């Protein structure tokens with residue numbers, strides 16, 4: 001569980017609460033960012049992205065993703081420092097554009113959070129099964145993967161979501177220390193992989209660096225590099241969690257951007273290194289597996305290390321899924337308070353002060369998704385949903401510079417107009433690189449959201465505003 005700031009805010013629903021301790025410094029923010037960010041993207045999706053889209057050029061895909069997030073990160077920093085109710089994209093949209101756009105974005109954020117949690121859970125299941133196999137244990141095939149992947153239900157994926165949900169219904173105050181330790185463990189594992197792998201590299205596997213396009217957009221070639229970037233964009237999702245903690249840092253104008261860009265830079269460097277090592281150890285065509293890092297280590301015939309790495313991956317995936325589930329609870333909390341969702345979602349348990357009912361509903365939904373949908377479909381849906389939210393954040397920065405030029409901005413994006421426009425453009429390019437199916441799924445998701453708004457939110461926000 002990474003962001004204590006968010007927890008504190010949830011525990012005292014009056015947002016902008018003066019009681020929030022301003023205790024976080026830049027390194028603490030960087031740790032929050034890394035805790036929320038490093039997970040299934042690097043441990044799982046790198047495999048398919050290299051095998052199906054980018055080949056060895058996957059490291060370049062990560063560079064592209066990192067640059068796009070850099071523009072967006074600066075925009076987040078400006079909004080986080082400016083709108084003290086810094087919650088999430090939902091809160092910014094609600095404050096700047098009104099109820100309907102806020103609902104659309106809030107609904108879109110379900111992709112970025114609940115669906116991300118489901119994606120990570122499927123990745124967790126892959127590593128857990130791979131670890132169990134090292135000890136001769138295996139699940140019946142029907143319980144090992146989703147229907148689209150040849151099973152009936154992915155039981156470990158659904159199970160981990162339910163376990164984490166149970167955790168989230170409890171008090172989570174001392175979470176930050178634990179988070180710090182887990183982040184260190186996660187990074188140590190990645191560095192160990194990069195270090196050991198670097199010694200055994202077979203550079204000839206990097207040639208050709210950009211494999212020739214196989215005749216369809218996105219299958220290798222430069223379009224494959226961009227599709228790879230759009231798919232592994234998932235790996236960057238979560239760095240913006242730092243923005244939610246801006247209200248708790250000592251000097252937000254300095255620390256928020258350092259925290260955002262710092263955690264982004266560190267994760268980008270780690271990702272590029274992992275992608276390079278991975279594709280230098282295993283022919284990219286063979287990486288189409290649920291546990292690519294483990295597969296690479298298996299080749300080195302170091303069984304001890306393989307087990308350590310798998311455990312490390314499981315730890316990393318657990319924190320990533322936990323923060324995503326937690327963040328979803330918090331977004332629904334804000335939306336329910338505005339009347340866009342039933343009051344159940346902002347009910348806080350008097351004893352644990354956690355939004356218990358809401359976490360349970362979210363947990364059941366997410367567990368079902370994790371049990372039934374294959375990881376590539378989920379990951380791409382998360383990427384497109386997040387890219388949409390990110391481009392909106394850049395747009396809001398631009399709109400507010402027009403409409404509210406005098407509002408105090410403790411942090412200002414340098415060269416705001418070009419930066420925000422570049423942010424929007426890079427998000428759009430990545431979205432455009434995703435398969436048509438993903439666009440259709442996004443459209444269906446948004447239509448369902450609009451129907452719910454018409455049937456529920458529209459009437460209830462009016463009531464709340466009138467009362």
Ligand SMILES: NC(=[NH2+])NCCC[C@H](N)C(=O)O
Nearest residue numbers: 037039040041116235238324
């Ligand atoms: N707040 C979130 N949406 N968290 C999910 C983050 C997913 C993370 N980037 C990963 O690769 O596992």
